[in-house]
């Protein structure tokens with residue numbers, strides 16, 4: 001169908017009540033309507049759903065929407081049904097349906113009533129469903145949260161790997177992939193796995209100019225630091241992310257005894273409590289949710305004013321997604337993360353139980369988190385570079401919105417050093433990771449260097465005047481400036497880019513800053529905060545008990561539930 005034949009603005013208004021498309025929506029919609037494979041990369045909240053919902057509503061046939069979470073599908077179906085007088089306009093097909101319900105869904109599809117059919121990937125692979133879907137006209141298949149296809153994404157789902165096969169069985173239907181994951185590697189995986197190298201690709205900017213990024217070293221006083229931060233943001237909504245359920249409970253309690261209205265949220269709580277705590281947060285009965293990553297998928301509270309990471313997350317994507325829940329309304333959003341290398345080691349230890357391939361991916365992603373935390377360059381520039389996006393730190397939107405830019409370190413000229421680094425990369429046949437380059441410069445040997453001894457010889461020990469930390473900082477900055485490229489698939493081997501080759505020939509000024517030197521600290525003792533604010537163990541226990549009673553009374557549940 002020709003998109004030009006449809007008055008898209010009229011349809012937009014008719015179905016959704018919106019006067020205008022947001023961002024790239026209109027182009028995406030046109031691409032889908034014209035029957036082309038389409039790939040959409042937009043940050044969370046960017047309006048991806050409408051990109052396939054509108055075409056589904058105006059095209060003949062039924063669109064299949066693959067989505068990983070039943071809750072997300074149900075929300076969308078309810079929303080679509082509310083736009084129409086026909087309940088059958090959207091359905092979810094899943095294993096919990098009764099025979100009668102399945103019959104109704106099939107009838108609505110056959111009658112041409114159903115425009116959107118939501119399915120979980122595991123349901124779509126069921127032969128019974130595929131056979132049926134093969135007999136009805138399908139307008140297109142949309143794969144929401146398409147990053148689930150990639151092991152390099154933050155939410156890998158093996159079932160997503162089979163989607164291409166199933167879709168092929170449905171005949172020649174266009175495929176639409178949608179994701180909020182912006183890393184080039186994940187995008188490449190998606191296109192490859194869905195076998196649509198020719199897809200029309202639409203990528204929106206991932207810059208969130210209203211978010212302020214800050215990293216603080218994690219010290220024993222982290223809890224009192226958080227309390228102070230929240231007090232400075234009195235009455236504002238915020239989320240605190242912790243890695244373990246235990247930590248979530250502990251922090252929630254420490255906040256409560258300090259008079260901050262906070263509730264815990266994690267998968268270990270029963271569904272009823274979780275729903276209750278979520279509602280309390282949305283309805284502003286409490287200011288703070290202390291949560292594991294179980295909290296957030298599909299949560300749309302526009303005025304979250306801060307997101308605190310008590311523990312640094314395991315990848316920059318998780319960090320971006322989680323911090324992204326702040327300032328959805330465009331207002332203030334303070335993203336504060338506590339970092340200590342000990343936490344990184346804990347995460348590594350945790351990963352070491354996993355299969356080797358998964359481990360290596362995990363370590364590679366973790367190294368990016370380390371680099372982001374330790375760098376003293378523009379955090380926004382670093383983050384956007386990780387997502388394959390260039391950012392001008394002088395003129396870009398939100399350029400001054402991070403701790404590093406607000407409190408800049410002294411810059412020093414490093415032109416010659418950059419040339420040296422680039423030459424090492426070039427002359428060692430581009431087989432080195434940062435570690436080998438740094439070792440070569442500081443005169444250390446490892447197995448990889450031994451294997452390229454002759455190539456590395458001219459540079460061996462020539463950078464001894466600086467320590468490893470200095471060279472690491474420089475390499476990180478050289479990467480972000482695009483003179484080197486890191487191949488994440490090979491777990492970090494560095495390659496010279498054309499821009500880097502040019503730099504060797506015609507070096508220009510390169511001002512660098514040293515990385516942060518965060519003191520190593522630990523946070524083993526969580527009660528420290530309460531103690532340091534002058535509360536004894538006994539008093540603390542008593543306070544907790546009273547508080548539990550109070551909260552329980554408010555929730556109408558027995559005290560042991562909270």
Ligand code: ADP
Nearest residue numbers: 018020021022042043044045046047048049050
């Ligand atoms: P994503 O899936 O990209 O995270 P959603 O599809 O959930 O984003 O949309 C985010 C929000 O943007 C929703 O509240 C939606 O109603 C709103 N929205 C989408 N398109 C438009 C538009 N054209 N005009 C105004 N609001 C829109």
Ligand code: MG
Nearest residue numbers: 045048049144
């Ligand atoms: Mg979405």
